[in-house]
Amino acid sequence: MSTADLYRTVRLIRRFEERAIEFVRSGEIVGGIHPYVGQEAIAAGVCAALTPDDVITSTHRGHGHVLARGVDPRQLLAELMGRESGLNKGRGGSMHAADFSLGILGANAIVGAAASIATGAAWAHRRQGRDTVAVTFFGDGAMNEGMLLEALNLAALWRVPVIFVCENNGYATTMPVESAVAGSITGRAEAFGIPAYIVDGQDPETVLEATTAAVERARAGEGPTFMECMTYRFDAHHTFEHRARLDYRSADQVAFGRSRDPVVIQGARLPDDERAAVDAEIEAVLDAAAGFALGSAHPDPAEALKYLYAVMP
Amino acid sequence: MPKLSYLKAMNRALADSLDRDQSVFLLGEDIRVAASNLTAGLLTRFGPDRVLDTPLSEQAFTNFATGAALAGMRPVIEFQIPSLLFLVFEQIANQAHKFSLMTGGQCRVPVTYVVTGSGSRTGWAGQHSDHPYTLLAHVGVKTVVPAAPTDAYGLLVSAIRDDDPVVFFAPSAALGVREDVDFTTLAPVPVGVGRVARSGDDVTVVAIGHLVHDALSVADELAGHGISVEVFDPRTVYPLDLDGLAASVAKTRRLVVIDDSNRTSGFAAEILAVAAERFTLDAPPRRVTRPDGAVLPFALALDRAIQPDRDQLVAAINAVLEDR
Numbered sequence A: 001m002s003t004a005d006l007y008r009t010v011r012l013i014r015r016f017e018e019r020a021i022e023f024v025r026s027g028e029i030v031g032g033i034h035p036y037v038g039q040e041a042i043a044a045g046v047c048a049a050l051t052p053d054d055v056i057t058s059t060h061r062g063h064g065h066v067l068a069r070g071v072d073p074r075q076l077l078a079e080l081m082g083r084e085s086g087l088n089k090g091r092g093g094s095m096h097a098a099d100f101s102l103g104i105l106g107a108n109a110i111v112g113a114a115a116s117i118a119t120g121a122a123w124a125h126r127r128q129g130r131d132t133v134a135v136t137f138f139g140d141g142a143m144n145e146g147m148l149l150e151a152l153n154l155a156a157l158w159r160v161p162v163i164f165v166c167e168n169n170g171y172a173t174t175m176p177v178e179s180a181v182a183g184s185i186t187g188r189a190e191a192f193g194i195p196a197y198i199v200d201g202q203d204p205e206t207v208l209e210a211t212t213a214a215v216e217r218a219r220a221g222e223g224p225t226f227m228e229c230m231t232y233r234f235d236a237h238h239t240f241e242h243r244a245r246l247d248y249r250s251a252d253q254v255a256f257g258r259s260r261d262p263v264v265i266q267g268a269r270l271p272d273d274e275r276a277a278v279d280a281e282i283e284a285v286l287d288a289a290a291g292f293a294l295g296s297a298h299p300d301p302a303e304a305l306k307y308l309y310a311v312m313p
Numbered sequence B: 001m002p003k004l005s006y007l008k009a010m011n012r013a014l015a016d017s018l019d020r021d022q023s024v025f026l027l028g029e030d031i032r033v034a035a036s037n038l039t040a041g042l043l044t045r046f047g048p049d050r051v052l053d054t055p056l057s058e059q060a061f062t063n064f065a066t067g068a069a070l071a072g073m074r075p076v077i078e079f080q081i082p083s084l085l086f087l088v089f090e091q092i093a094n095q096a097h098k099f100s101l102m103t104g105g106q107c108r109v110p111v112t113y114v115v116t117g118s119g120s121r122t123g124w125a126g127q128h129s130d131h132p133y134t135l136l137a138h139v140g141v142k143t144v145v146p147a148a149p150t151d152a153y154g155l156l157v158s159a160i161r162d163d164d165p166v167v168f169f170a171p172s173a174a175l176g177v178r179e180d181v182d183f184t185t186l187a188p189v190p191v192g193v194g195r196v197a198r199s200g201d202d203v204t205v206v207a208i209g210h211l212v213h214d215a216l217s218v219a220d221e222l223a224g225h226g227i228s229v230e231v232f233d234p235r236t237v238y239p240l241d242l243d244g245l246a247a248s249v250a251k252t253r254r255l256v257v258i259d260d261s262n263r264t265s266g267f268a269a270e271i272l273a274v275a276a277e278r279f280t281l282d283a284p285p286r287r288v289t290r291p292d293g294a295v296l297p298f299a300l301a302l303d304r305a306i307q308p309d310r311d312q313l314v315a316a317i318n319a320v321l322e323d324r
């Protein structure tokens, strides 16, 4: 993946999120979103290391993951607006974006739940003789979910080709990681015999490099790898915070956190004119996405429970 | 004709399913040595890759099964005790069950969850004696509770072939039931279709799981007193066979339900609600259930006191026939 491609991904995610926040404000997106702003390098770097056959699971803060995986921004935006043309036909919304054709086994709104799903999928693929790896994204908060720790154990025990990507943005909603995690995050993975690395989560190239090594290891049959990607959430935990200011991060801390911006870091690696061209291209893509989503039909209430079952007598 | 026990029927259903479809595999605790006897012989026949012993990590391995199902497998999980379903309620009700709708129909989650020995196991006390099939039905997960060996075989095969999650309760009190069957006639039984376990004219008794056998013996007993009892076994708790139930009640116009759930919002409550909405009855219906909020106490007399029994069923039948 080229420098420009990585830049395109982080910039696309950033601008998608900024526009989505506007649509939350204007009421076109109901229920709000968990903005990924500030963490773009992780999704971009990790997904750049994958092949089309690989699979991922995502989180409540998942727009970046699925965009980096190649989801059509038109369909993602339409999904956030609850339209029939959305990725999940308007049945999932912001926290459940899935595109099985791209190996996205769904974003999961239950913190820590997806790691065991990804582990099962990766195990099944290997059983079927496929060469794929699974990546599961989760936050620092998920490190206190027993189910995730159970998944680390299963993955290590059965040498499952799954990569655990912890996005440590310092907070679980308002709970600082140092008040929540005894010991260390990587120490927990290491306790299961899983190689664990602390990675600079603000630099897409660094994340790509670390993930590439983890993918090679998984494909070689050597089992799981754990990456703790250090990052910072530039915006709210959820857009509700834009209305109800919660006092848990100092202005100084936010300013410091924002000082290492993945879009700026990757953008600086491109000549100005090239970067400007990518930026313009992305605005055009997002204009088209907005037009598509706003112009799409709402689902028919008579079909509210369509897709509940694969088969029903 | 050979005798088939309930547990053996389930074992055959697993073996036939493993044999027929390479995507089927089993996972659970102590299943390689077959601690519950459900999986006896399967490790030798199908190998460790398809009979997977798991660590005691119910939440992770239940989601693991969901992940494997999303990747095209058909996992069958055995749970050692019914209350483990409380532990994995999130993974079944909130994960496996919701994937199809939430993704706009992009995927299927064909996982089967088997509880070998649900309800009272006699002497296992509060935390091993629950019968939470209504809970699964309430959230809309397909839920079957077969009474007889042939149905245990047929419904387990169907559950495994089903493209949605299905919970299979094998009541402890039914595991020893035997039937004379020609094994070559064993066949899938469709999910959502009940059966008339005994035909009668005066009253319909709806019974599920092991209680079908109690209902049948009560029916025998009452036949001697000139009361003709029809026993309807829905076999599937959700989705309910409304047509089958309606046909039975249309004939008898009287209804009693015997159900091993707690009373409030239990399976019997649902049947009575359906009756109130749809059926014309000649007498108010009755239900025999566990008490509200029941926790099964240990001492044998107390354990028995909490469970619906034949005397209560006889009393309920007499009550709905009082004005006759």
Ligand SMILES: Cc1ncc(C[n+]2csc(CCOP(=O)(O)OP(=O)(O)O)c2C)c(N)n1
Pocket: A060, A061, A109, A110, A111, A112, A138, A139, A140, A141, A142, A143, A169, A171, A172, A173, A237
């Ligand atoms: C099991 C569970 N508990 C609580 C919540 C509510 N909740 C949603 S996001 C969140 C914080 C998650 O923190 P973290 O894992 O660090 O991810 P981040 O939001 O920082 O990306 C909480 C508590 C939830 N969705 N699931």
Ligand SMILES: [Mg+2]
Pocket: A139, A140, A141, A167, A168, A169, A170, A171, A172, A173
């Ligand atoms: Mg966090």
